Amino acid sequence: MLPYLSEYFGNASSxxxxxxxxxxxxxAARDRISAFIGCSPAELVFTGGGTESDNTAIFGAAEASSGRGRHIITTQIEHHAVLHACERLEKFGYEVTYLPVDKFGQVSVRDVEAAVRPDTVLISVMYANNEVGTIQPVKEIGAIAREKGILFHVDAVQALGHLPIDLGSLPVDLMSFSAHKLSGPKGTGALYIARSARVAPLLYGGSQERKRRAGTENTAGIVGFAEAVKIFEGARYEMQQKLEKLRQEMVMELERRLGSGGYVVNGHPTERLPHILNVSFPGVSTESLLMNLDLAGVAAASGSACTSGSLEVSHVLRSMGLPEEVTASAVRFSFGRTNDEAQIAAAAEAVQDIVTRLRR
Incomplete structure (x- = not known):
């Protein structure tokens, strides 16, 4: 990225x-990223991050399709970039159906199909949940949307690089991404917009990104995004194996130190991402645990990093219908390419010490 912050500092529109x-x-960056996700470079729009991509998809699709209907389907466990956008549209007369999920955090394909109405113009379901890691049946949902002529948006921010994405075969019209989930720069994202999808722009001004996203392009950030994709793509299998191993190590360490009754793993047991572990420690409040983990040098969260400053119970865990003792003591651990087994052991030891002390 450095050359594009200094010697190649030109405006890409000049x-x-x-x-x-x-x-x-x-x-060149657009070509590399679009090849990674299986779409045409012309279908990829660069944004300021996952939130902007989600907002552009939701507001843009709603506006462009308002003449056909004003009903949207989503789930109760979406990222707030989707949920709050939908809530905003409700204030302008749109109707939104927020579908429930099961105890593993997975939405039912039948529920999605049953919620479809003649005036439904958009379905938005995330590929994998950012708090518990549960993977959603997006292929099956997309097939329903295609059959009924409804636009289908997928928030794939958390899934990029961890789950197979081939937009040439997936029945998806809009898909959101963020660079920092691949260790790329923060504040850089992308939105896939299928050629057949009509989406009104969220930002107005210049004609950048084929008039779909006005504003001077963040060249350095976009170059960094493409480089992160290049690095990740070259070691994707090894990375996935490593992350899965780290997650398993963490669970085994917790089992050894706290016993099977000392913790609860939240999310789907098999249909999940390899790098997210959401765990509850009944009898210990999330706030107390996070404060003590931070003092011990362990970075964890109560849910999405976008809401980790909030003391509210996770809307995802609440929607999963879990007991209060589980939702009130949940912590999310995330694993990345710089983590190793020694750090996992140290984190588990810190958890053991803190949980044991707080329970006493």
Whole structure:
């Protein structure tokens, strides 16, 4: 990224040499990322992150399809970038159906189909949940949407790189991504918009991104996004195996130190991401546990990083219908490429010490 923060600092929309150099880097980045997810470069729009991508998909699809209907289907466990956007649309006369999930955090395909109405214009379901890691049946839901001529948006921010994404075969019209989930730069994202999908722009001004996202492109961030994809793609299998092993190590350490009755793993046992572990420690409050973990040098969260400053019980766990002692003591651990087994052991030891002390 460094050269595009200094010597190649041109505006990619300018026609002079510095601008053309930036444009060339932008095009190369778009080619690499679109190849990684199986779409045409022309179908990829760069944004300021996952939230903007989600908002563009929700508001853009709703506006472009308002003449056909004003009903939207989503789930109760979506990221707030989707939920709050839907709540905003409700204030403008749209109707939104928020589907429940089972105790594992998975939505029913039958429930989605049953919720479809003649005026339904958009279905938005995340690929995998950011708090518990549960994978949703997006292929089956997409098939329903295609059959009924409804736009289908998938928030794939948490899934990018961890789950197979081939937009040439997936029945998806809109898909959101964020660079930092692949260890890329924060504040850079992308939105896949299928050629057949009509989406009104969220931002107005210039004609950047084929008039779908106005504003000077973040060339350095986009180049960083593409480089993160390149690094991850080169070691994807090894990375997935490593993350799965770290997760299993953490669970085994908790079992050894606290016993099977000392903790509860939340989420689907098999249909899940490899790098997210949501665990509850009944009898210990989430707030107390997080404060003590932080003092011990362990970075954990109560849910999404976007809401980790909130003391409210996770809307995801609440929607899963879990007991209060489980929802009130849940902590999310995330694993990345720089973590190792020694850190897992140290984190588990810290958890053991803190939980034992607080329960006493």
């Amino acid at each position: 026609t002079h040499r510095a601008g053309r150099d930036a444009r060339s880097a932008l095009n």
